[in-house]
Amino acid sequence: METTSGDSWGGAVMEELEQGLLMQPWAWLPLAENSLLVKAYITKQGYALLVSDLQQVWHEQVDASVVSQRAKELNKRLTAPPAAFLCHLDDLLRPLLKDTACPGKATFSCDRVDEAMILRVQSELSGLPFYWNFHCILANPSLVSQHLIRPLMGMSLALQCQGRELATLLRMKDLEIQDYQESGAVLSRDRLKTEPFEENSFLEQFMVEKLPEACHVGDGRPFVMHLQNLYVAVTRQEIQVRQEHQGTGDPQPSSTTSPQGTENQLLSQPEEPVSSAPSLPVTEKDPTGPSGPVKRPQLSKVKRKKLRGLFS
Numbered sequence: 001m002e003t004t005s006g007d008s009w010g011g012a013v014m015e016e017l018e019q020g021l022l023m024q025p026w027a028w029l030p031l032a033e034n035s036l037l038v039k040a041y042i043t044k045q046g047y048a049l050l051v052s053d054l055q056q057v058w059h060e061q062v063d064a065s066v067v068s069q070r071a072k073e074l075n076k077r078l079t080a081p082p083a084a085f086l087c088h089l090d091d092l093l094r095p096l097l098k099d100t101a102c103p104g105k106a107t108f109s110c111d112r113v114d115e116a117m118i119l120r121v122q123s124e125l126s127g128l129p130f131y132w133n134f135h136c137i138l139a140n141p142s143l144v145s146q147h148l149i150r151p152l153m154g155m156s157l158a159l160q161c162q163g164r165e166l167a168t169l170l171r172m173k174d175l176e177i178q179d180y181q182e183s184g185a186v187l188s189r190d191r192l193k194t195e196p197f198e199e200n201s202f203l204e205q206f207m208v209e210k211l212p213e214a215c216h217v218g219d220g221r222p223f224v225m226h227l228q229n230l231y232v233a234v235t236r237q238e239i240q241v242r243q244e245h246q247g248t249g250d251p252q253p254s255s256t257t258s259p260q261g262t263e264n265q266l267l268s269q270p271e272e273p274v275s276s277a278p279s280l281p282v283t284e285k286d287p288t289g290p291s292g293p294v295k296r297p298q299l300s301k302v303k304r305k306k307l308r309g310l311f312s
Helices: 008-022 064-074 082-098 141-182 199-209 221-226 228-246
Strands: 027-030 035-043 046-052 057-063 107-113 116-125 128-138
Touching (some): 008 035, 008 057, 027 082, 035 082, 046 064, 141 199
Antiparallel strands (some): 035 046, 057 128
């Protein structure tokens, strides 16, 4: 992983990228050859990226100096501050990571070299082709635990607790119906009649009839489409608890480092020795060679109130 020289400022940048990445949701990236799960966090000082094919997890985290050098290598005819390139990458990745149905403005492909993965991005910037390569290496076990194992365990516990709460609510509803019946109430529509809820029988039936379909992971898209609000809530809760134990402040990363504040800065073409007009060249030589902070989800407790029954 490419990093800064290790001074205090660089360390703060890397720490913010690590924390910001942890609080991002996963997105589903369809490619021509397969599909990937991706999460990214981009600021004016650098970016952090995590990629998985459900078999392995890859990671890259770089600062602005690496972005500047790589941009020069891949886009020799485009010059701009690193923050401008980071802003453009954020513009390309944000629609993808927020809405998998969005067509997007970039083409993605990937190559694997030994244990590394190169995620290639091709788009257009200021009328010229724009290329970017994310050079990802295998993520260490700590990262995998932080971004997958611990959040998934937390989500499982949260869903189990939710199931228990719903079972309790159903039993309370059954008691309410029983009270109506003992008071002489009669159900006005027979088709709405239900049997008293038996939790053990329900769980046994679920295991036999629903579990095979419910736990079908596939290419990871169901996890991305339906569970990211819970994933983000669980990761934020864990960060908040950890920071409270450490006596630190707000877990929300500083919004001042978001590349959204860096609008399309001037991207100019370096002067070439042979040029008869100031217009941009029409040919571009192919080199040889995704997402901002998420709003904190609002979790609210539902106030229980006694509902009117369906009895006359």
